[in-house]
Amino acid sequence: MRGGAQSHLMRCSDGNDYVVKFQNNPQHRRILVNELLGTKLAARLGLPTPPVMIVEVSEELIRLTPDLAMEMPRERIPCQCGLQFASGYPGDPRRMTLHDFLPDEQLRQVANLGDFLGMLVFDKWTCNTNGRQALFFQEPRPSQHPARDSSAREEAPRPYSALMIDQGFCFNAGDWNFPDAPLRGLYARNGVYEGVTGMNSFAPWLERLEKQMTERALDEITKQIPPAWYEDDFDAVLRISEQLLGRRSQVPELLLAAKQSDRQPFPNWI
Numbered sequence: 001m002r003g004g005a006q007s008h009l010m011r012c013s014d015g016n017d018y019v020v021k022f023q024n025n026p027q028h029r030r031i032l033v034n035e036l037l038g039t040k041l042a043a044r045l046g047l048p049t050p051p052v053m054i055v056e057v058s059e060e061l062i063r064l065t066p067d068l069a070m071e072m073p074r075e076r077i078p079c080q081c082g083l084q085f086a087s088g089y090p091g092d093p094r095r096m097t098l099h100d101f102l103p104d105e106q107l108r109q110v111a112n113l114g115d116f117l118g119m120l121v122f123d124k125w126t127c128n129t130n131g132r133q134a135l136f137f138q139e140p141r142p143s144q145h146p147a148r149d150s151s152a153r154e155e156a157p158r159p160y161s162a163l164m165i166d167q168g169f170c171f172n173a174g175d176w177n178f179p180d181a182p183l184r185g186l187y188a189r190n191g192v193y194e195g196v197t198g199m200n201s202f203a204p205w206l207e208r209l210e211k212q213m214t215e216r217a218l219d220e221i222t223k224q225i226p227p228a229w230y231e232d233d234f235d236a237v238l239r240i241s242e243q244l245l246g247r248r249s250q251v252p253e254l255l256l257a258a259k260q261s262d263r264q265p266f267p268n269w270i
């Protein structure tokens, strides 16, 4: 796949397809922690994320698959074997078209556009130092007999849905600090925030953040993370959890700082 982490599309033993990020990706080993922890927390907030898994890639598969390598400026390094991060492909990659971007007009018609508000709450909370990334796809039509029917149902355009991907730069990638800044975590197009009329628009998400992102919820997820991903430094993981708990109440001020920035991401804030 394209992108800085040089992930690979792989079919796993459950028969499903996943985009896999390896421990020795060029970004940082901790990216895998950020993806697993970040995506599971976002899902817990009720945001649309792909199913995420820890998958094992064998030494043999890597040895027999020359493509399973990281392209570095001067060399190719084979992917590392062992436990890796996998993000579920939302359908059959041979049939489903995924879009990294949509033109503004189609963007406005995305069925779950309001989820970008929740995602901004999440990205401010976790200090995602990358812009927000999403994938867009159309739900497949109910299966139909190929010879019949196909023309009859074609007219109605199916709306797009957004899926929130790439939590790799939450907690500032490999640095695991929280350098907040007004524009961080925003989606590239302001159109997704047209529904924002004030802090109230974020209230349902802020409420969930306070109620559901408890110490227990964080513990439950962090203990699932393979220790190799954080190089056995569990204390560092615990420090992120503590910071996250403390930061929940700071999200409204972080949103206000975005609102007051020159970019004016919320055109309808009154």
Ligand SMILES: Nc1ncnc2c1ncn2[C@@H]1O[C@H](COP(=O)(O)OP(=O)(O)OP(=O)(O)O)[C@@H](O)[C@H]1O
Pocket (backbone or CB within 6 Å): 001, 002, 003, 004, 005, 006, 007, 019, 050, 087, 088, 089, 090, 098, 100, 133, 135, 165, 166, 167, 168
């Ligand atoms: N769950 C998924 N299903 C389908 N495609 C995906 C999924 N996750 C990622 N992709 C695709 O793989 C590409 C790389 O993924 P991602 O953005 O997470 O990796 P990255 O290497 O961190 O990229 P970046 O350069 O943005 O940091 C995405 O642009 C997207 O097209």
Ligand SMILES: [Mg+2]
Pocket (backbone or CB within 6 Å): 003, 133, 166
């Ligand atoms: Mg990305």
